[in-house]
Every structure is written in structure tokens, then in C-alpha cells.
Amino acid sequence: MKLLKKGAEADIYLTRWDNLPAILKVRKAKRYRNPILDAKIRKQRTIKESQIISEVKSYGIPTPLVYYVNLKKSSITMQEIPGKPVHDLPDSKIIELSTEIGRLVGMMHKNGIMHGDLTTSNFILYKNKVYVIDFGLSQKTIKPEDHAVDLRLIKEILNSAHAKIMESTWKNFLLGYKSVVGPTNYAKITNLVSVIESRGRYATVV
Ligand SMILES: Nc1ncnc2c1ncn2[C@@H]1O[C@H](COP(=O)(O)OP(=O)(O)O)[C@@H](O)[C@H]1O
Ligand SMILES: [Mg+2]
Known part of the structure; x- marks a missing residue:
């Protein structure tokens, strides 16, 4: 698994899912936060992200397909969009x-x-x-x-x-x-x- 980006909140890896290239987004523990509260925040954001990323598809908004959600690890495996961020x-x-x-x-x-x-x-x-x-x-x-x-x-x-x-x-x-x-x-x-x-x-x- 290749680390693509270390973000402030999450690490992004390039992985595979069913033999397709996929992105693994893992929300990391924040040491400055109380561990119980931190786990709760990461879990809640993971749930929110996976739900809304799928919901907005029905409004005609292109988003990555969610392949798998692991709440214990606060991670989402999703379709890789192999394009370029608009920023670049x-x-x-x-x-x-x-x-x-x-x-x-x-x-x-x-x-x-x-x-x-x-x-x-x-x-x-x-x-x-x-x-x-x-x-x-x-x-x-x-x-x-x-x-x-x-x-x-x-x-x-x-x-x-x-x-x-x-x-x-x-x-x-x-x-x-x-x-x-x-x-x-x-x-x-x-x-x-x-x-x-x-x-x-x-x-x-x-
Ligand atoms: N599904 C994806 N396909 C391709 N690149 C992605 C995908 N998800 C994230 N990335 C890359 O990783 C970067 C960080 O991911 P992002 O979900 O925006 O996390 P953060 O909360 O750290 O900003 C994005 O700006 C993009 O370059
Ligand atoms: Mg981002």
C-alpha cells in the first residue's frame, strides 16, 4: 500500500479493492484530543463522509464510489478518481x-x-x-x-x-x-x- 498524502486529519493511501485501484482514507488519532472524544469524532466524521458522499450522487453530483467503511479504524475505502485536483x-x-x-x-x-x-x-x-x-x-x-x-x-x-x-x-x-x-x-x-x-x-x- 502506497502512502499518497499525509493530511492534517487523514492519511491517504493508494490500495486495491477487487483488483481495482482504490483510495484508503484513514482518520488518524489526534494526541491533543481526549482519546475517547477523539475516537468519537473520527468515527462520526467517517460515518458522515461515507453517507453524504453516496447521498449526493442521487442529486447528480459525481463523487467516488464507497467500497468499504471500517468504523473501528475510522477508514473508508473508495474509488480512486485518477484525475487532477482543480487546485493544480x-x-x-x-x-x-x-x-x-x-x-x-x-x-x-x-x-x-x-x-x-x-x-x-x-x-x-x-x-x-x-x-x-x-x-x-x-x-x-x-x-x-x-x-x-x-x-x-x-x-x-x-x-x-x-x-x-x-x-x-x-x-x-x-x-x-x-x-x-x-x-x-x-x-x-x-x-x-x-x-x-x-x-x-x-x-x-x-
Ligand atoms: N477518491 C479519491 N481519488 C483520488 N484522489 C483522492 C481521493 N480521495 C482523496 N484524494 C486525494 O487526497 C487528498 C486528500 O484527501 P481528502 O479526502 O481531501 O482529505 P483531507 O481531509 O486530508 O483534505 C485530496 O486532495 C486528493 O488529492
Ligand atoms: Mg481535502
């Missing part, structure tokens, strides 16, 4: 894909799912399709405030990791998002994003 694509491609990413986020929100960790590393382009991964922090919520938190995070990521193309990616993202959630929800949620931002600015001034 050329700027022109990221600009182009931003509308699709906005559409995918709109589809989650429309169906009452908040992703919780919207970064450009959690979208993988494979065979011209954008796959969404990393649902460990996702939640079932129809609250506009929660959806606004999702948008605020991806906006922040575009602003920091993709600063040079922030304007065009954010514009395209919003176009895609609006086309799915409709103008009323769009206005409500983007207003809440402004509210969060004004609070942030206020907090840094004080």
Missing part, C-alpha cells in the same frame, strides 16, 4: 471550471447539504467531469447562514490560493451557483456572505 490545474482551466464548481455547490445546497470544506483541492477533474470529495465536515442543513459559510470559504480560498484569477473565478462560480439555486436564494445567500465579511473586517479593526 492551469489558471485558464480553473477559470473555465469555476462555473461548473458553482453549479455543483448549488446542487448540494439546493438539496440541503453543506460541504463544509470547499477548497479547490476537494474537486478533481477526471475525463472532463468534476468530482467532489472530502465530505467529512459536511452537514445536512437548509439554513441559508450555513450555505453562506460554504461560499465564504471557497471565496477565501480563491482569494488566497488563486489570487491572480480571483475576480473571474468568483464571477463564474456565482453564475453557476445562481443558475441552480435561483435568483431569490442567490440574493439571500450572497447577502449573508457580505454580512459575514463585514463582521470579519469589523473584528480585525477592533
Whole structure:
């Protein structure tokens, strides 16, 4: 088994399942957390991730197939999406894909799912399709405030990791998002994003 990535929360291995290449995501113990609480958190995130990764497929969102869940080890074995994270694509491609990413986020929100960790590393382009991964922090919520938190995070990521193309990616993202959630929800949620931002600015001034 080959270690692909050591993340803050989980280690990612390339393995095989039924002779197919597969990804093993193992949530590691955090020593700074109380061991009982830590085990509970890892188990809960593993359950959440495996459930929501499958649920959103029925809304038309491409995600890896879940092959196996081991709650004792807090691990998920899933289909490998052998593409490239959007984060690592050329700027022109990221600009182009931003509308699709906005559409995918709109589809989650429309169906009452908040992703919780919207970064450009959690979208993988494979065979011209954008796959969404990393649902460990996702939640079932129809609250506009929660959806606004999702948008605020991806906006922040575009602003920091993709600063040079922030304007065009954010514009395209919003176009895609609006086309799915409709103008009323769009206005409500983007207003809440402004509210969060004004609070942030206020907090840094004080
Ligand atoms: N199913 C998958 N197919 C291909 N690559 C994956 C898959 N799952 C994870 N990865 C790779 O591992 C990285 C980390 O996985 P992720 O689920 O996002 O965990 P983390 O919580 O550490 O961000 C991803 O950004 C991606 O590069
Ligand atoms: Mg991730």
C-alpha cells in the first residue's frame, strides 16, 4: 500500500479493492484530543463522509464510489478518481471550471447539504467531469447562514490560493451557483456572505 498524502486529519493511501485501484482514507488519532472524544469524532466524521458522499450522487453530483467503511479504524475505502485536483490545474482551466464548481455547490445546497470544506483541492477533474470529495465536515442543513459559510470559504480560498484569477473565478462560480439555486436564494445567500465579511473586517479593526 502506497502512502499518497499525509493530511492534517487523514492519511491517504493508494490500495486495491477487487483488483481495482482504490483510495484508503484513514482518520488518524489526534494526541491533543481526549482519546475517547477523539475516537468519537473520527468515527462520526467517517460515518458522515461515507453517507453524504453516496447521498449526493442521487442529486447528480459525481463523487467516488464507497467500497468499504471500517468504523473501528475510522477508514473508508473508495474509488480512486485518477484525475487532477482543480487546485493544480492551469489558471485558464480553473477559470473555465469555476462555473461548473458553482453549479455543483448549488446542487448540494439546493438539496440541503453543506460541504463544509470547499477548497479547490476537494474537486478533481477526471475525463472532463468534476468530482467532489472530502465530505467529512459536511452537514445536512437548509439554513441559508450555513450555505453562506460554504461560499465564504471557497471565496477565501480563491482569494488566497488563486489570487491572480480571483475576480473571474468568483464571477463564474456565482453564475453557476445562481443558475441552480435561483435568483431569490442567490440574493439571500450572497447577502449573508457580505454580512459575514463585514463582521470579519469589523473584528480585525477592533
Ligand atoms: N477518491 C479519491 N481519488 C483520488 N484522489 C483522492 C481521493 N480521495 C482523496 N484524494 C486525494 O487526497 C487528498 C486528500 O484527501 P481528502 O479526502 O481531501 O482529505 P483531507 O481531509 O486530508 O483534505 C485530496 O486532495 C486528493 O488529492
Ligand atoms: Mg481535502
